[in-house]
Amino acid sequence: MNTLVKPKLAMLDLVTVRENGTVGEALNIARATARHVENLGFTRYWLAEHHNMPGIASSATAVLVGHIAGATSRIRVGSGGIMLPNHAPLVVAEAFGTLAELYPGRIDLGLGRAPGTDQQTMRALRRDRIETEADFPREVAELQRLLGPRQPEQQEGRPGFM
Known part of the structure; x- marks a missing residue:
């Protein structure tokens, strides 16, 4: 007889602001929702x-x-995902490296290559740097290097988190 394996459940939250609600209320609802789903398993x-x-x-x-x-x-708490064209890999590595130190074993970093916004906002996020699909693999590799273990040839004061 086969026994059913209890599935692992996850939630993706956009943190929507309800009609006539505020951003603060949306953030409080997200916090309460996370606590609730954690208690549900x-x-x-x-x-x-x-x-x-x-x-x-x-x-x-x-x-x-x-x-x-x-x-x-x-x-576990994380991003689903950080749109890498909007952020320098170093900034992402510093933010998520810090979070991983604050909450060991509980932080996930999901990445995406879409802008997640309109062109004007994308330009405001990355200034004059315009990303292409070809940049994504290189930036993922840079992020992996920044978040990965320090290599012997790397200097002590190198930029990055670790």
């Missing part, structure tokens, strides 16, 4: 990155990941 709570979109309060994804991780105790 969910294993992951991910936050989506969207910028300059009325009704969505998840633009500062790394900040929200820390907010949710600080309000929970076991559930």
Whole structure:
């Protein structure tokens, strides 16, 4: 007789602002929701990155990941995902490397290559740097290097988190 394996459940939250609600209320609801699904046995709570979109309060994804991780105790918390064209790999490595140190074994970093916003906002995020699909693999490799173990040839004071 086959026994059923209990599936692992995860949640992706856009942190939507309810009609006539505030961003603060949306953030409080996200925190309460994360606590609730953690108590239900969910294993992951991910936050989506969207910028300059009325009704969505998840633009500062790394900040929200820390907010949710600080309000929970076991559930893994992460990004679903950080849109790498919007951020320098070093900035992502520093933010998520710090979160991983604050909440060991509980932080996930999901990545995406879409801008997650309109062209004007994308230019404001990365200034004059315009990304192409060809940049994504190189930036993922740079992020892996920055978050990975220090190599013997790397200097002590090198940029990056680790």
